[in-house]
Amino acid sequence: MSNIIYIGYEFKVSPLQPGVEILIAELGYAGFESFVETENGVTAYIQKEEWHGDILDDIQILESDEFDISFEFNEIEQTNWNEEWEKNFSPIVVDDVCAVRAPFHDKFDTQYDIIIEPKMSFGTGHHETTHMMIEHILKNDFTNKSVLDMGCGTGVLAILAEMKGAKPIDAVDYDNWCYLNSLENVERNNCEHITVIEGDASVLQNKKYDVIIANINRNILLQDLKTYASCLNENGTLFLSGFYNDDIPTIQAECEKYLLKFEEKLERNNWVALKFLN
Secondary structure (H helix, E strand, O other): OOOOEEEEEEEEEEOHHHHHHHHHHHHHHHOOOEEEEOOOEEEEEEEHHHOOOOOOOOOHHHHOOOOEEEEEEEEEEOOOHHHHHHHHOOOEEEOOOEEEEOOOOOOOOOOEEEEOOOOOOOOOOOOHHHHHHHHHHHHOOOOOOOEEEEOOOOOHHHHHHHHOOOOOEEEEEOOHHHHHHHHHHHHHOOOOOEEEEEOOHHHHOOOOEEEEEEEOOHHHHHHHHHHHHHHEEEEEEEEEEEEEHHHHHHHHHHHHHOOOEEEEEEEEOOEEEEEEEO
8 A cells, every 4th residue: 555645734723622623523524534633733634536625625613713723734655654653653551451562562561462553543542532442441341242343443442352352343444544454453463253344333234232332533423322322232331432521411411312321431631431331
């Protein structure tokens, strides 16, 4: 894939939140594939062949008086992503139990050792939401549980779920980069019970799970919660993240429509990860 050309947009956003969250959601619908949050905003990538000069015309937040957003863009030839990640990707350890590292990092003396080569996918464990979802998985029983990892990114949460005894597992993402990267990482970690699927909530028809993990943008969660609830087995567990503390009443109200009961909250830097029971 080294010959693919990407257009990279560097957005500066003020105030950062919820500006960045809204911008990412709108750019995703416009065809942007991958996002890296920065100190001042977000970097967004789209394949050059999918790009056109009017690509931002329907991005409504750019017209909003509530946010000050500026941007620059340029072509990026995707050639040395591994080298870039090696420079910028540091390993993490969660609760002294689970390490998430790249292939070029030394192995940690932890119970769970996950090797991720993230490339352009989201979900290295560094973001607060992924970190908290790892915490949730570590704290809960996954033995022989059927699991859905929705918006799987790198596949890190699905991989940890299998390491904790879950099977079978579906890892789903609409982003082709994430789909391909999850396939690589599933193989890299010798997982045998994970099926990686490219698509959105529409691929979940007639599927049932004991546990659903969804670390996605708030608006997508609200849109798809009805589907998740219909896919959850009796006495099933739903873990949600990708939103802020202020969003909890909205998320919880939507969950309660489908008789999902709030159980637990984790919080890091105003990001939250919630546990609901069916």
